[in-house]
Amino acid sequence: MRKYGMLAVVLSITLSAAGCSPDEDAFRDQGKMAERAEEPGGSRQTSPDHAERPSVLGFDAEGRILAVTDGETGGSVLYAINPDKGTSEEVIRTELVITEAESHPSGRLLLRLDTGEGEARLRLVGDNTAENDLIVESHDIAWSWNPEEWTKLYITAFDENWEFEVFLADASTGSLQSVEDAGPFPVWLEADGVAEIIDDGDLEDGGTLVDGNGTVLADNVLEFSSDGKMFAIAKAAGEGSIDYMIGSGNDDWLPVLNLPAEEQWLGLLPAEIEQAGPGRFVTLLPAETEDGSEASNWQPAVISARGIRKASVMVDSPVITCSPETSVCLSGAMREMLFDTADGTLVNWMDKLKGDSGE
Template structure:
């Protein structure tokens, strides 16, 4: 064998050894394949029907807040939907009216009525410790949590003649101060500014300009020139409006710097003096709006048709029909968007991963 052939053979042998070493090294340094996480499923029938009042909402991806009757006392319970376990966190000493969960899911506001024309506002943490409590003369009460400041919310108290007063509550400071606002239904736009529709007081209308107001200096700015309905989320503002008097209506999502993020057009059902905005909820982490849409046009007062449940991606503009035939009832989705509480008392769960509906109420005479 001549020297040239020996060199070629030696080259091929070295190449094979080098490739084998590389493959061995790659095999050794490759990350291990992760096992699929355990599939969590909601347990049906975990709520006793004879004690159940209503569900309030999600405290986490697996926990919900529920109101139960304990003899003559309404109590708040935390239920784990995956194993059915529950824990009582607070007994409401006066007549229960309503409750809501803060955007950070760490605080709970309870509206109770210790006497006629009086409201008691109690804010507790998840352990049931009272963080804030105040009695307010009130015929009716509304409130709005601040998504940009976990310790702030707005409270509007109505008198019997529907005159009103708006308060700024600071939970951490334990203060409740009145603020001057022209309209009663207000939402936070930022840590220091609020939004409201500037309705014409002289005539009935179905739309109004959307106004921003700084609560510290009082400066105002028009954000949208006409809006039928609005909702400020953490990452975007939803404004619903019509370019024509009878529709269709646009669901427009606007970023913090005023740019239009996306827009969807639907037909709304008419009512005697306005338009029906079907129930909806925003899955903030995914930028997805889950909403009902009427399957037929018409008037809500005489409507006998059905509703579809649709998912809208507020960033890409994509749409997806989740259910084609459901009753129109309130809906509230978990933070991760896998499940939604559904029903007039949020007593059911919609599994968005496989389009099934789970009943949380235990049937009479059934075993858990």
């Protein structure tokens, strides 16, 4: 689920030299990606000039890393980078600035474009997608893409006062239908179901996790993620502590970790919970500090029905982006760290591409 606009992170990488693979299985093929080029020849194998400064956005359906650079005459160029091979492929060139990119299991892409004119513009890339951008007047935008049916897309438009309107979009035609009585962040589940947190106005106690029928799945939820069948939630508990739990939402919540109040980064709700494969989720836990001050490092941790498995390494940012189709996540201030959820390793994929030792 995209809850808010992702700030572009500026970095500089070199893609000309191939390095070691952190895990070949982490980038196994997930099927052929749909046609992606906006211009003829746009899908050729190429590498951004090392002087350019790409922003790393996430993964495509094949587990490749998506990164954006400025176009030669304005706009953006989106690349798909394969750290295993040390190569990158140009996906699309646009006349506007790409600020977010999300991949669908079908291989199609959804791009958020910045016009700087108070409107949200989403562009679908791939076979049989809408010929025109999805456009809504808004100050900010959120969306949720149906993982089983790529044509269905919830879009939430916010104004300057964070009042919102929810639309159901048809990704094949570009049509928008207003949805009445919807919360701000509906998330698709299996069989066209939805779930979301309804905020009660008290951030310390969290909100109520409900399904599309308004049935309460859990109270005091601060953060959640779902693969359509299983949920992982961070739940406010007694004395300021936080319980991480996993379950199907049918009163079968299984505690996997309790995070005491003194081990939390002061003033920060739990880091986002990301889906990272069927029944497997990833979060970042704040590193404990001796004097109770704000944490400067975070520890990747895998949540599953077996419990929670913490990595022995740290990253310097509470932001994480995972690939639901593979076993890897991006983290770090520049999304330069690649965390493998299967074996708990953490490597600097940028250094690998440059032939450095990494971490």
